[in-house]
Amino acid sequence: MNVDKAMEKLKEEGYKYTDKRMDMLQLFKDESRYLAAKDVLEALKDKYKGLSFDTIYRNLSLFSDLGILETTELAGEKKFRFTCSTDHHHHHLICLECGKTRHIDECPMDVSPVSAEGFAVTGHKFEVYGYCNECQES
Amino acid sequence: MNVDKAMEKLKEEGYKYTDKRMDMLQLFKDESRYLAAKDVLEALKDKYKGLSFDTIYRNLSLFSDLGILETTELAGEKKFRFTCSTDHHHHHLICLECGKTRHIDECPMDVSPVSAEGFAVTGHKFEVYGYCNECQES
């Protein structure tokens, strides 16, 4: 996934081109880590002085619906990152400080599938937490 | 873990005996599933008319600090359940409707440990979601 592809996808689906959307996507591209809504506001508020949370949340949720962003919930906050280009299902090692990630290729559901009689499995979450190089120092 | 042991633990640690704590613990014992603060309030509000969220949250957090309750975060809510009696590390299959659980004995971190150079791992989360028998019907 990259910015151009994402903007194309928006167009295909009948959504409009706006500078704010473009800049939001560029931000996720540049950062390539999990960001919260407030991080996005922080990054763009200088360029767009009246930028509202509503706009950010609306677009984050749109991007995530279109598969442009991946999402997780960490410490009571929704976090978003550019969908990884690796097209196969995978998980992440996540820095609790800055949101930076590393891939985990092996999915526990493949290695030893979980199932239970009468229980309809619909999804799973596997995340490993810690602190990245840079964040350990501070 | 059971109600009596939990109340003993409270006493050992210098906390006071109150009917509300006892009833909260009994509730978790009876339900044996993940409950949110509002579920606890709902269950006890008839017996204790002025029961406040503060009391519930304070006690939930105390119980969880003492290892009496396990906790997870689901759909933006903190959820709590009686700590499983199996004393070894394990995970859960969780019903998204009612919070009922099944054990998953195998931990993905044992099967194929995740590590990464320069990344200090501090924890992980593995949960499988779905719908239990009863909740599938409705």
Added chain:
DNA sequence: GTATTAAATCGGAATCATTCTTATAAATTT
């Protein structure tokens, strides 16, 4: 290039879960 239309944005209010504060009440100790 202007008019039309549908979608996007702003600004602030509303909501929801959770935490904090201060005064009062209850449990434990003496």
Added chain:
DNA sequence: AAATTTATAAGAATGATTCCGATTTAATAC
């Protein structure tokens, strides 16, 4: 029973997120 310490109620405060009405803007039709 009095003194001490912890627990509680009630409501205010907080933080993240969503909703709403009015306005603006992008895409499309003319």
